[in-house]
Amino acid sequence: MDEDDCMVSIAKFYLDFTVEESCGKCAPCRIGNKRLNEMLEKICEGKGTMHDLDLLRNLSHVVKDTSLCGLGQTSPNPVLSTMDNFMDEYLAHVVDHKCPSGQCKALLQYVIEAENCVGCTACARNCPVNAIAGERKGVHVIDQETCIKCGACLEKCKFNAVFIK
Ligand code: SF4
Ligand code: SF4
Numbered sequence: 651m652d653e654d655d656c657m658v659s660i661a662k663f664y665l666d667f668t669v670e671e672s673c674g675k676c677a678p679c680r681i682g683n684k685r686l687n688e689m690l691e692k693i694c695e696g697k698g699t700m701h702d703l704d705l706l707r708n709l710s711h712v713v714k715d716t717s718l719c720g721l722g723q724t725s726p727n728p729v730l731s732t733m734d735n736f737m738d739e740y741l742a743h744v745v746d747h748k749c750p751s752g753q754c755k756a757l758l759q760y761v762i763e764a765e766n767c768v769g770c771t772a773c774a775r776n777c778p779v780n781a782i783a784g785e786r787k788g789v790h791v792i793d794q795e796t797c798i799k800c801g802a803c804l805e806k807c808k809f810n811a812v813f814i815k
Contacts, residue, residue, distance in 0.1 A: 653750075653751060654751050654752075654753075655751055655753065656694075656739065656749050656750070656751040656752075656753035656754055657732040657735075657736035657739045657740075658690060658693050658694055658732065658739060658740060658743055658749075658754070659694060659749075659753050659754060660728065660732060661690055661728045661729045661732045661733075662687065662690040662691065662694060663728075664725070664728040664729075665683060665686055665687040665690060665725065665728070665729070666687065668683045668687075668721060668722075668725035669683050669684055669687050671721060672721060672722065672725075673719075673721075675718060676716075676717055676718040676719075676722060678712060678713045678716040678717045678722055679713065679717040679718070679719075679721060679722030679725065682709055682712060682713035682717075682722070683713060683722065683725055683726075685709060686706065686709055686710060686713065686725075686726060686729060689702050689705060689706050689709075690706070690729070693706075693740065693743045693744060694743065694749070694754045694756065694757075695754070695756040695757075696743060696747040696748075696754070696756055696757045698740075698743060698744045699744060700744060700745075702744070703733070703740055703744060706729060706733070707729075707730065707733055709726075710726030710729045710730050710733075711726070711730075713725060713726050714726050714727075714730075738750075739751075743757065752814055755799050756799075758799055758814050758815070759794060759797075759814070759815040760792055760797055760799060760801070760803055760804060760812060760813075760814060760815075761792060761812070761813055761814075761815045762782075762789070762790050762791060762792055762803075762811050762812055763810075763811050763812075763813060764789045766809050766810055766811035767784075767789045767790050767809065767811040768787070768809055768811075769784060769785065769786055769787040769788045769789065769790060770786075770807075770808070770809065771784070771786055771790070772806045772807060772808070773790060773802075773803035773806055773807050773811075773812060774790060775806075776802045776803065776805075776806045777797075777800075777802060777803055778798070778800060778802065779796050779797070779798055780796070781793045781796035781797040781798075782803060790811075
């Protein structure tokens, strides 16, 4: 792992596994891990709050302390250790609604740099949801509400006009 990995997504990756693997015998693991996973998902979508960060840490300790077996007793470790060591990344998601590593799709924005756009129309022709407007030889613009963040425009633009913000 390096700076191109999102630590919130990494914590979620491990929670996805735990939720899948929990035998369900004890409530902290069966329900607690699901709630942890939901909170991580909310944060990855840029909808998390500072209160969620408190809840995430508190519930992680409850699940660790009260689960019956080693699965639940260790499942919150990725959450706690990423929070301890990479809180700046959690704060970037919650406060700035940004994913520093660009991994959380919901937080990305595809944008066209007007200075580089020559109006070749390649992006607009390849956009699956017609989110890009612009005349031939004119500057093109992406409608952020319509964009589904597929990345096709970035791939098709030969003039380095599309970038991820
Ligand atoms: S593909 Fe690039 S240069 Fe062509 S219209 Fe789109 S953004 Fe502009
Ligand atoms: S990322 Fe995909 S959906 Fe969004 S503007 Fe580019 S081509 Fe269209």
